[in-house]
Amino acid sequence: MEVKDPVLDIQDVSIKFGDFKAIKDVSTSVGKNEIRFFIGPNGAGKTTILDAICGKNKVSDGHIIFHSDKDGDKDVTKMREYKISDLGIGRKFQAPSVFGGITIEENIELAVARKHSIYCTTFLKLSKEKKDYMNYVLEFIGLQDKRFKYPGSLSHGEKQWLEIGMLMAAKPQLMLLDEPVAGMGRKETEKTAELLKKIKKDCSIIVVEHDMQFAKDVSDTVTVFHEGQVLDEGTMESVQRNQKVIDVYLGRG
């Protein structure tokens, strides 16, 4: 599938764990302001690919090119995770992982500050602009009233939003979300869908998700993975008609 103006190009990527090839020659491109869903059965390699993009997994073969607005084209396969984050790729993990020892506001604050050196975190204060944006994010995710509380007091859904808020605060060009609505009720899921549609105006999003209704509502395009390979790619409607996809994944439901 041709993508105009891509943010991310995954080129012939393979990932091995020991002798086990988890990902085999996967290629795809994600466009600007696109919400891409990675779907497929368990063990198809969706999370593994996300891990590779954000620097958690090593890539055995191939390249992942990120087209950064400020730094030009970069191959992220050999970069350390904090550098990748600085380039403009944000990652949310499956289990909500926020920092329990600092307040909700401080969680956002750590994300909104884009200068990460020890000198900056010691001596510089946040600019007015950043503070305003922090307030905006808090309001956006609906946690402005709880900003001085600790994350331990939040519900599961709120924690997920806080984490999405932390991603937003960093103003990434690309967000990687691993099962953002897992464990959420229908209402919370709908709210998350709204959030993502708003966020999409400023960045591209890759979502790994099993909730097909959610995928239908939110996705622009989907990539179907199966046993470490791309099975099909296109809009939700088109992949739903693909017989192979129905056989290995959708058909069972």
Next chain:
Amino acid sequence: MELFLMQLFNGISVSSILLLAALGLAITFGLMGVINMAHGEFIMIGAYTAYVVQNFFKKYLPASVFDSYCIVAILLSFLVAGFCGLILEKLIIRKLYGRAADSLLVTWGISLILQQGARSIFGSPNVGVEAPSFLENSLKISGMLALPYKRLFILLIAVICLLGVYALMFKTRQGRNIRAVMQNRNMAASLGVNTSRVDASTFAIGSGLAGLAGCALTWIGAIGPTLGTNYIVDTFMTVVVGGAGSIIGSVFGAGFIGVGETAFEFMTTASMGKVLIFVCVIILLQFRPKGIFAVHTRSLED
């Protein structure tokens, strides 16, 4: 050449004791995520058990059967240390699963108590244990090269224990349960494995092995209340090098630390030897931060 072989043998001999001590530590670390700083004190308990058994034989039994004390000592040191381990697990360790750093500190507190206890009962000065007479001689290979029976005997004990642990882990249902809990505690529990029983028995066996190591130590040196502290660092390094929860890792780690340290000490001085082996461990861990035979996981924070 003979000198080299002699050093190699000494190294292997040190390794065999380390292996006895480290096996239990590695398994309990892998199984429960608990680091037991009082593990060294189980070595001490085993050693003092052997000392008490020896005294009993000296005092109450005819001299002709004295040599057979070593069989009793071996069995009892394993049982006593294992029993102490069981009590410790039931009382305290089980509250600490997965909290490695906390467990390290709590068990340090326990080791202080146990050391002071030994001091109160047996006094601070070191005591000696007489080796049975059949271990007094050496196996002469050639003019220079003589392998003391004591060390050969310890090596034999270590090998038997290693085989025993291997069989336990891979040939019995208990072992299957241990491995299941190690890999996924919740899943094992929901499949009906009684995890708390697995934990307790494993911890007891590990402590018992440390007690055996202590018993073996009595034949090659004097013992005192701080015996455990002298060995605990090397034992921990063995686990760190090998990787938590891995038997083969423990064997490798014990060999690496034991032979390496002996060799370095022979080439330089006792203190420089320790520095050099430490440097080697740090270098090794640069490539495998969780030990050579560590198991990979996919979780974010591990």
Next chain:
Amino acid sequence: MKPRPAMKIKGTTILVLLIFLFLGTLPFYMPMFRVSLFGKYMCFAIVALGLDMIWGYTGILSLGHGVYFGLGAYCMAMYLKLEASGGALPDFMQWTGMSALPTFWKPFVNPVFAIAMAILVPMALAILIGYLTFLNKIRGVYFSILSQAMAMIMSTLLIGSQAYTGGSNGLTDFKTIFGKSINSPITKIQMFYATLIALVLIYGVCRFLTGRRVGRVLIAIRDGENRAGFAGYNTASYKVFVYALSAVIAGIAGALYVGQVGIISPNEVGITPSVEMIIWVAIGGKGTLAGPILGALAVNGFKTIASENFPELWSYFIGVLFVVVILWLPGGFVSLKEVPGRIRHVIEVRKNEKPRETENFVSEEKQSRAH
């Protein structure tokens, strides 16, 4: 939008101020030898502050800070030793048959150099060790064990190279410090206040850091190191930074210690003293700045009383206390006021959960039959 809760001075801050006030007025009403003892405790409090920065705030458990404490102390002791011998060969070197002063000893005749080294040597070693471990993700108990091995090695090295370090006797028999008699009451009082000032300053530095964003990054590393990395923070460099900081603090404490106590030996460097430092922080309360100060003063004060009166029982007592605090009072003494509330909470939870306690005991036979 809800306003920020009004700034109120926290109880722990008041506690620290009270402690400082108590220490500051101490020489006016306590006998000299007690003052000196408190001088020693303050050195320990300084170490504890540094340890708390890396353990309480960053979550790195170092069991080898005796090394850095010792390095600072030995640097200072070398100067004191040379001043006592008037720049000539110190007494213990004569006994071990050395004929000339080793080259690395020579510059320590200069007090400024010695003090600089007491700071720089711990820092350099901590940066080296920090880079080698944190950069390649050696973490958790693996790091703790390595740091403990370091403490053991350091003390073996000190004992092993007797000609250079005085062996297991350490360095002692000092006469003057900066040209003044080391045992005169005035010098002692001056050293006491110098230590107090150092304690207050280091407390200030730690307070400044924990109040800034850098402090929040450290907590973030403690709560989820990988997550902090994916948020763009180079966690390894933060860890090296805080490790080096705490090493420097320990070095300063060591330098102050040796002048007041008059001896430094491998006994203050090895595994046991290093873990004791952790005990102070744990018992006082990790993750607060009041905790370590309180812990170091209280534990050591009590240790002195205990070893004067019933030395046998001390080990039992501290062992039990340590176990109790870690298991049931993870916040240390400074969190004591929360205990009644917690107990009430536990009782309530117990009450609500009683009916479903025996559910995960499916027998093993059932499992094997299922196969």
